[in-house]
Structure formats: C-alpha cells, structure tokens
Amino acid sequence: MEADAPVELLVYPDDCDAYGHLNQAGFLRLFERARWSLLARGPGMDLFERHGVWPAVRKATVEFLRQVFPGDVLRFELEVAGWGDTSFTLRQRARKVGDDGLVAESEMVFVTIGRDGRPMPVPADVARFFGVRASRSAGATRQYTLRGLTVTADVTGDGPVLLLVHGFPLDRSMWRRVSSGLTGWRRIAPDLRGLGLSEAPASGYAMAEYADDLVALLDSVRVESVVLCGFSMGGYVAFELLRRHPERVRALVLVNTRATPDDAAGREKRNATIARIRRDGPGFLAEDMLPRLLAPASLATMPDVVRETRAMMGVHTATGLVGALEAMRDRQSAVPLLPTITVPTLVVHGSDDQLIPLAEARAMAGAIPGAQFAVIPGAGHLAPLEQPVNSGRVIREFLDALG
C-alpha cells in the first residue's frame, strides 16, 4: 500500500467513554495509530529503532471539534509543521469519512532521543520520509535558505500563486483559516525574517529587506509574478515590494493595513515598546496588544481565536520583534504610491478595527485607481482570524474574477 494513501481507522466501543463519545485517550491513541500505520506503509515501523533513536513526545495539543461515536470511520491527514536538528513537529487532522467534517486537530512536538535520553539528530531517513510526504501532500511547512537566512513558509495547493504576508507580532499561521478556503491557488505564507520559525539575524530589519526576502523566495520557487496579499505590517511590506519589484505583482490584496507612515507619537510608542522588550523581554506584548487587535466582541466570545493569537505572539525572539518594530517605525509613506498602482486591488478591512480606522482604509482604497473595498462586519484588526469565512469569501471572489 502507498505511504501517501490516507489512513482510515474505525472507532471501536473501547475507544469511547461511557456516553459513547470518543474520549481524550481514544483520540490520542487513534492519532498515534495513524502515524504508525503511515510508517508501516512507508519505511517500516522500526524506522526509528533502526537508527538507534526514539521519537519522544515533548508537547501535544489536541483540539476537539466534533463528537465521534463507535462505528465512525475517521480519515487522518498528516503534515510537517516544523523541523529542527533534533526535533520535529507534526500536525494531524481527523475527518469523519462520509461528510469529510473535521473532528479533531493535533499538533505534536517530538524530540529524537538516544537510549540515554539525550536529544539526537533526526535521522536523514525520517526527514526524507516526511519530506516526501510533505511535497506530495496538500500542504506543507518548508524551509528555504534565502539571502543567507533560513526562512520558513507554509506552501499549500496548486495553481497560480497567492503570497500571503503576515502582520505583527504574528506569523504565517494567521492565514491558515482563510487559506483553507482558497483552493485552486498555490498559497505561500512565509514567516518574515525574525518572526515565527524564520531565522532572526542580529540586524538587517527594514521593509526593503522583508520585500527582498520575499522576492528571493519567489525566485527560489521559480515564480514570476503573484497575487500579493499583505495584512497590516504585511501590507507595509507589500507596498515596499510593489515599489521595488512591480513586475512581480499581478494583483494586490491589502487587509487591515494603512499607507500612511508612523507619526511622531507612533514612533515614540514604537521606541517605548522596543525599550520595554529589551528591558523585560517580549512576554507583555500579548496582553498589551490583544485588546486592541481583536474587536471587543471577539475578545469576549472567541476563546479559540484569543488562544491562537496569544500562542502566535509567543513564538518570536526579542531580536526579531525589535527588528520589526524598527522597520515599521522607519517605513516610508506609501501614500504617493497609491495613485500609481495599476494592478487589480482589493482592500479588506474589519468594521471594528481599533488600530486602523475604517475611514482610513476606505480613503486608501479610494486613492488606488479601480480598487475594490470590502468591509468585514464585526471584525476588529485581526479580520482573517476573527472572521475567516467572510474574509476568505471576499478574497476568493476577487481571485475568481482575476481568472
């Protein structure tokens, strides 16, 4: 049997609790069995033993989304979410066969340890096996060496390329919910240098550097031009990319972003945040920013989004965060660029964005010849996370019309 064929497993009564629902232990067992089944079909269940290492789980999160009962058949998908010298992260999804509904999602960090319990390098065979899977699967997290730096990107689907650029202090995973509805496009969502899983150099943070990294990424995947979609700080990067490399952009999507630069008060605030990160570390950022990033209603009623955003904010190094703050502080105005934009453009904005007023986004759209403007009702600054369905729908309609 092919290693790539999806693993399907039947839920037995002994996987379930007294009320017939698949219980936590049952879920973990099935996720684990799906992983071993995949190995059995590929390089063999003894792959790790052959190399004298064992994949020890260091961290596991499981999100339960729907009930499951004895007799249900679940289909398991697996993708690589991260790769290191002695560790790797696997993401698994379980869907109900029949209606294809997502019932649970797990993310597990494994450390390869030797017999003495010490971390050992991940064997090349293991990397090869998952690498092969990653390149054949619907989506994968990949690493690229660009301009001397290791840059991580999620690459999903086939078709014309949509390059998704995240905001601050977020990473590529902010696009996952929206991206899943944009089939028919090859979605490339990188972590900007210094953020997420991309390398954080000691210096070299500016909008021009981020933009040139993205162009190096396009060169490395041999893509000439893309639909460029930037969220907030990602929008600032998108303006810079358009300024420096207009021939690489065939259409533009600007999500909850602005063309104006920081004013004096804004620059002062960036400097204060930089000083605090240097003094106290970045731990305060999430609590400081969340109430302004999310609409009050989202903050009160969307615990998953709050949790996910907080987790996203917690992965960065102080160096990368400071670099991004300096780059935003020093960015040029994109206002003079707006009337010169000739590619099809969509501006998307949350109705309740507390960081960038809706009126400013409307004016920005008005200054770009022929730009479309879409408001996402009920969304704050993080429209793609708070309202992924609506945000995805307007982007999808724009993409569909590009042909």
Ligand code: MLT
């Ligand atoms: C973002 O969401 O990317 C940033 O908060 C934007 C900014 O601070 O200007």
